[in-house]
Amino acid sequence: MxxxxxxxxxxxxxxxxxxxxxxxxxxxxxxxxxxxxxxxxxxxxxxxxxxxxxxxxxxxxxxxxxxxxxxxxxxxxxxxxxxxxxxxxxxxxxxxxxxxxxxxxxxxxxxxxxxxxxxxxxxxxAPNFAIGAILMMKFSQLAAKFLPDVEIIERHHDRKLDAPSGTALKTAQLIAEVREAKKQGNELEKEELAGARGADFEGMRIHSVRLPGLVAHQEVIFGGEGQTLTIRHDSMNRxxxxxxxxxxxxxxxxxxxxxxxxxxxxx
The missing domain is CATH 3.40.50.720 (NAD(P)-binding Rossmann-like Domain)
Structure with a gap:
């Protein structure tokens, strides 16, 4: 039994x-x-x-x-x-x-x-209990071995207290395990409005969106010569x-x- x-x-x-x-x-x-x-x-x-x-x-x-x-x-x-x-x-x-x-x-x-x-x-x-979100993180870690230029956009409901989300931070940490820290974007770039380029985690940029109507969503965008790859997960409900x-x-x-x-x- x-x-x-x-x-x-x-x-x-x-x-x-x-x-x-x-x-x-x-x-x-x-x-x-x-x-x-x-x-x-x-x-x-x-x-x-x-x-x-x-x-x-x-x-x-x-x-x-x-x-x-x-x-x-x-x-x-x-x-x-x-x-x-x-x-x-x-x-x-x-x-x-x-x-x-x-x-x-x-x-x-x-x-x-x-x-x-x-x-x-x-x-x-667990920063995220959604199995699909976990797969998104693992796939992102694999992709970063080949496409090291990456930015993360996470979107959550407007009652969420922390930013960036635990999922975004965990994703960035997993990517950092297989990617050397590097500054992304133009080396002379300047933020005309503080925070415009998002948070900086070992050269990766993380952007947080908070709006009513959202639940939990994240996309990890990789850029390479002549191509981009986006890995995205959406939770529609709890x-x-x-x-x-x-x-x-x-x-x-x-x-x-x-x-x-x-x-x-x-x-």
């Missing part, structure tokens, strides 16, 4: 959080044991608008939640301000975090990886991220370190 995975979801009222709650509720091998929210403490989730039939308790304090309920995995889809704190509480309680929050620094990731390994627990931080969340939950139970980026587990 397959062991059921006991899951706590943090951030259930957000767009991603709502999708994750539904994913856990409809997956035969997952059990939703509680949610952690910034409000509604003491209520049942079914008493919150949009969660009919889900009679699991709501907590505002994550430590209290873990003291009251045994959990295997925390799915955290909150905000950069809470992501690291929630991971530390999860580790302290023997719970394996799967985190979709972006905004982690290299130092954060290094320190959290050390905590995970000291506890012998798996953890996954359901596109759920297969990746499911894969991360199932994988985090099998590892004992922190993995940053879903590309490391889809192979």
């Amino acid at each position: 397959t062991k059921r995975i006991k899951i706590v979801v943090a951030g259930p009222r957000g767009n991603m959080g709502r999708e994750a709650v539904q994913l856990v509720a409809k997956t035969d091998t997952f059990d939703l044991v509680a949610v952690v929210d910034s409000r509604n403490d003491g209520k049942l989730l079914e008493d919150v608008e949009g969660f009919s039939g889900l009679s699991v308790p709501v907590y505002t304090d994550m430590q209290n939640c873990f003291e009251q309920h045994q959990a295997d995995v925390l799915i955290d889809l909150t905000s950069p301000a809470f992501g690291r704190k929630h991971m530390e509480i999860a580790f302290a309680n023997g719970v394996r975090p799967v985190v979709g929050t972006t905004g982690f620094s290299d130092e954060d990731i290094s320190e959290l990886r050390k905590m995970a390994e000291e506890k012998g627990l798996g953890a996954i931080i 359901a596109s991220f759920m297969p990746g969340v499911k894969l991360a939950v199932e994988t985090v139970l099998k590892i004992d370190t922190l993995v940053y980026g879903l590309e490391h587990i889809i192979e």
Whole structure:
């Protein structure tokens, strides 16, 4: 008999959080044991608008939640301000975090990886859970070996807090692994308006667009002699991220370190 995975979801009222709650509720091998929210403490989730039939308790304090309920995995889809704190509480309680929050620094990731390994627990931080976006990043890394001149344009909804996106940064980091840093464009170019050329990552330019109506979109544009190559991914809704969340939950139970980026587990 397959062991059921006991899951706590943090951030259930957000767009991603709502999708994750539904994913856990409809997956035969997952059990939703509680949610952690910034409000509604003491209520049942079914008493919150949009969660009919889900009679699991709501907590505002994550430590209290873990003291009251045994959990295997925390799915955290909150905000950069809470992501690291929630991971530390999860580790302290023997719970394996799967985190979709972006905004982690290299130092954060290094320190959290050390905590995970000291506890012998798996953890996954994914800038993007969409399988197509992960393939876009991997394809871009391959293309950069042959076409090293590249710029990234990422487009997101206007409620997104960080810029550039975690996906854009991760893409640039993967490309940098196979490409020597170089200044792109005319060496004498001048920005008539500061920021016009976008952010600079080892010579690559990253441009962030924030508009209502968008979800998550990115194109990586390569230029070569007489040719261009564009690799693009579009998420039309948050359901596109759920297969990746499911894969991360199932994988985090099998590892004992922190993995940053879903590309490391889809192979």
